[in-house]
Amino acid sequence: MSKKEIKPSKAAFDALYESDGLSRRDALKLLGIGGAATMMGAPIGLYAEEPKASSDKEAQIVIVGGGSGGIMAAARLKRAASNAKITLIAPNEIHLYQPGQVFMAAGLLEESDIQKPNSDFIPSGVTWIKDEVTVFDPDNNKVTTSKNGDINYDFLVVATGIQYDYKAIEGMSEELVGQKGISSVYLSNFIEGTAKGGTATWQWFQDVRAAAQKANPKNPIKVIFTQPDTPIKCGGAPQKILYLNDDYLRGNGPGGGEDVHMNAKFTFCKKGKGLFSLPSYNKTLLEEVTPMYGNIDDKWDHILRKIDPDKKIATFEHAYEIQGVFDKDIGEYNMIQKTEMVDMPYDFIHVVPPMKPVDAVANSLLGWQKGTAKGWLECDQYTLQHKRYKNVFGIGDILGIPIGKTGGSARHHGPVLVENLIATMEGKALTAKFDGYTVCPLKTQYGKIVLAEFNYDGEAPSFPLDASRPRWIWWAFDLYMLKPMYWYLMLRGLM
Numbered sequence: 331m332s333k334k335e336i337k338p339s340k341a342a343f344d345a346l347y348e349s350d351g352l353s354r355r356d357a358l359k360l361l362g363i364g365g366a367a368t369m370m371g372a373p374i375g376l377y378a379e380e381p382k383a384s385s386d387k388e389a390q391i392v393i394v395g396g397g398s399g400g401i402m403a404a405a406r407l408k409r410a411a412s413n414a415k416i417t418l419i420a421p422n423e424i425h426l427y428q429p430g431q432v433f434m435a436a437g438l439l440e441e442s443d444i445q446k447p448n449s450d451f452i453p454s455g456v457t458w459i460k461d462e463v464t465v466f467d468p469d470n471n472k473v474t475t476s477k478n479g480d481i482n483y484d485f486l487v488v489a490t491g492i493q494y495d496y497k498a499i500e501g502m503s504e505e506l507v508g509q510k511g512i513s514s515v516y517l518s519n520f521i522e523g524t525a526k527g528g529t530a531t532w533q534w535f536q537d538v539r540a541a542a543q544k545a546n547p548k549n550p551i552k553v554i555f556t557q558p559d560t561p562i563k564c565g566g567a568p569q570k571i572l573y574l575n576d577d578y579l580r581g582n583g584p585g586g587g588e589d590v591h592m593n594a595k596f597t598f599c600k601k602g603k604g605l606f607s608l609p610s611y612n613k614t615l616l617e618e619v620t621p622m623y624g625n626i627d628d629k630w631d632h633i634l635r636k637i638d639p640d641k642k643i644a645t646f647e648h649a650y651e652i653q654g655v656f657d658k659d660i661g662e663y664n665m666i667q668k669t670e671m672v673d674m675p676y677d678f679i680h681v682v683p684p685m686k687p688v689d690a691v692a693n694s695l696l697g698w699q700k701g702t703a704k705g706w707l708e709c710d711q712y713t714l715q716h717k718r719y720k721n722v723f724g725i726g727d728i729l730g731i732p733i734g735k736t737g738g739s740a741r742h743h744g745p746v747l748v749e750n751l752i753a754t755m756e757g758k759a760l761t762a763k764f765d766g767y768t769v770c771p772l773k774t775q776y777g778k779i780v781l782a783e784f785n786y787d788g789e790a791p792s793f794p795l796d797a798s799r800p801r802w803i804w805w806a807f808d809l810y811m812l813k814p815m816y817w818y819l820m821l822r823g824l825m
């Protein structure tokens with residue numbers, strides 16, 4: 331535990347559980363049953379899941395990517411395919427627990443709290459090639475690496491995750507994070523195993539607070555938070571930073587202090603006209619969380635396209651509609667789509683980068699060749715098998731499927747991918763299906779989380795509690811329990 335981490339007393343825990351409408355006993359029962367596991371998407375009670383399918387056939391299985399999905403796949407495949415030769419191609423010596431970057435930004439964890447050597451998690455018997463794949467050649471069942479030449483496979487698991495594209499915003503770059511009032515919690519370097527985004531954003535929180543202390547409600551500082559119009563991993567993180575920063579100005583979080591949040595005007599710019607795709611969570615965020623702060627202005631359909639770090643001006647593309655002529659046949663007005671560029675001056679800005687599939691996949695035959703998912707791995711949204719190359723499967727953020735770029739989703743992809751890959755090895759029909767499960771522990775303030783769980787069919791709460799309520803218990807699970815469960819159970823394929 332980091333020295334800055336807040337550890338409430340037993341009495342404080344009791345009071346907070348009760349504020350969630352739970353007795354301490356019920357809270358501990360939830361915790362024991364698997365509340366923390368749920369935040370990374372583990373079904374209740376599954377702590378030592380046995381493989382549902384196994385094969386003793388000989389085969390070369392290559393996994394590309396050593397993040398959450400790749401490591402989980404290696405652990406599960408090692409148990410399920412006893413005679414397969416499994417090779418993991420992963421450049422990173424250090425494994426980052428990425429959800430911890432948000433707690434770093436909030437001053438509750440440090441970088442060393444979310445780093446561990448990747449070697450701790452690679453199962454014995456799995457060959458680790460510390461390298462990057464530069465070319466995927468599925469027609470010839472091989473990949474090309476940057477230092478170790480070509481590697482052939484019988485089965486391929488693609489687990490390369492996502493790529494940040496800061497440069498898609500004119501004037502923006504990774505180097506600007508931590509300078510000139512700019513931060514971005516996402517920024518990390520997978521090769522070096524560093525999480526600059528977390529460190530820089532905690533400094534940024536303190537800088538915003540220091541500036542707010544010198545301002546006043548009539549002349550507030552301007553703080554902008556952005557969310558791009560591309561798919562992003564952990565879709566809740568842009569809002570987590572918005573609310574935690576606002577709450578930090580209210581004097582909550584490490585260090586406490588006077589409430590200065592009305593000395594700051596917060597603007598949140600995003601695509602769409604709501605804060606969450608599912609109505610109950612959206613209602614809580616719009617009608618409860620946002621008014622609770624009273625200084626947040628949501629700007630719908632505003633996407634950051636350009637930034638001038640010296641003048642501190644952010645330029646947004648604003649999409650809107652105007653009413654056209656009345657169509658008598660259908661009894662409606664035609665709506666005309668318009669866009670305009672809007673300049674917004676700021677003192678501080680939190681930039682969430684546009685995100686895209688890693689180049690090696692996007693430039694290969696494995697990516698969707700056209701359409702809105704172009705470049706993302708073209709796989710079936712239920713079986714996770716490649717649509718055209720039946721010996722190729724995917725796991726994690728790289729999947730070109732409708733929802734679920736979270737560690738929780740990757741946790742659910744793991745057993746499906748392994749069962750279906752084994753079935754393919756055995757020449758059997760694929761029966762395991764991914765239901766679209768994803769999870770977003772949305773931090774609405776220090777000490778409260780709305781635990782949004784959903785799948786392809788809509789809301790999918792694991793607990794008999796109103797999922798739209800911000801609750802202390804989910805915060806406690808997320809901050810205190812999830813990280814060890816990630817390291818010791820999830821990555822080892824044990825839940």
Ligand SMILES: Cc1cc2nc3c(=O)[nH]c(=O)nc-3n(C[C@H](O)[C@H](O)[C@H](O)COP(=O)(O)OP(=O)(O)OC[C@H]3O[C@@H](n4cnc5c(N)ncnc54)[C@H](O)[C@@H]3O)c2cc1C
Pocket residue numbers: 369370394395396397398399400419420421422427428429430431432461462463464489490491492515516520521563564567688690725726727728735736737738739740769770771
């Ligand atoms: C700030 C933040 C907060 C988050 N919060 C949550 C949360 O609360 N809950 C949750 O469930 N999820 C959360 N996530 C998301 C979660 O971390 C990711 O969804 C998860 O890590 C995806 O796993 P992955 O294996 O697909 O990708 P990653 O874990 O990112 O791993 C991909 C790996 O592939 C490697 N790679 C890339 N290209 C190549 C190549 N060509 N050759 C070889 N290797 C390659 C990379 O180096 C990397 O190590 C958060 C993420 C961030 C950044």
